[in-house]
Amino acid sequence: MALKQIKNKIISTKKTGKVTKAMEAVSAVKMRKSQARAFDSRPYVHAAMRILSRLSQSGDITTHSLAQKRxxxxxxxxxxxxxxGLAGSVNSAIIKTVETMLRNGEEFDVMTIGRKATEFAGRANLTVLGQFTNVSDDVTVADVYNMAEVVLDAYKKAETYSKVEVVYQNFISTFEQEPTKRQILPLDPAEIHYIMQGIKPKVGKFSESVVAADTVINYEIEPNAAAVLDVLIPQLVQIMLFHALLESKASEHSARMVAMKNATDKSKEVTKSLTLKYNKARQAAITAEVAEITGGMEAMKK
Amino acid sequence: MKLLKLTISKVDAPVFDGDVVSVTVPGTEGEMTILADHTALISVLKAGVITVVSEGGKKESYDSVGGTLEISNNHATVLI
Structure with a gap:
């Protein structure tokens, strides 16, 4: 390879390295933000759980239409x-999970959140009930509200659906994410408990869990348990979707951070080996020149 | 005067957390004002305005599109 070409390649590799380094830094900040947001929503989830556990003692919960098994x-x-993209295997793992379900002959329709899921549903010819893209990193209630609406409408309207499940990337730690499948409807208190424990890294800033005091109090329920459940269950559906979104955001950012870190390291490595090659080529050129000159001098002496 | 612990939370973020004199919420059966040492209660809220009166008479209002209310041990939790 000519000197000039190697030099250009070194320059472009260094530039790529700079870009990936910047992306790594951005993802690191976004990841911490996602974790902090998940932490912010804890009081809500705890209170909702408290109300639900109180109501489930009365037995009314199993008779509610959104909690009954179909x-x-x-x-x-x-x-x-x-x-x-550019986030390692976060998205492909989700798609693989759904593909496995397809291969196992399960019948299902989908609601997609995120462009990668929408594209997959198009490729696989699945019936799409709703699609949401461009969900910002600061997931808001308004985003979740619309999604929960689609889910609840579809589930309530006809008895075509026996179950609503959500497939998302569960955030375990910065280096570890896991595709997870959870049941949203019919409502199962055990599932909510799991989701509440959700976005909690094994170690670090947000790893300590907050345990709600388990007290038995005789509540007055107004106007009645069924009316409270009518409001509470849709709220819980929102919470579960919200958490799935947060988990997948945190997973996405941490996976991207790791992928970008690898890319940065690799670009450094490539730059190093290219520089070596460049110096070798340069030295070879100089040696050739010197040889030519001395050769010429020898010829003139004669 | 005894104060009531109040937590108002939205799905994505806490809205209010602190000690208050009273809180007025739009219940489905009509508006109600909750003071300290209220009996344990679970109730449904409809759309409306939640008014919080802090110590010193300072009033703060929050809009809500409905939600649930839980009171136990002098601690009121509003989920909107």
């Missing part, structure tokens, strides 16, 4: 992915 019907799967 035997027949297909599933509604909510797929949560990111909009953008």
């Amino acid at each position: 035997d027949a019907g297909k599933k509604l799967v909510v797929m949560v992915t990111s909009d953008k």
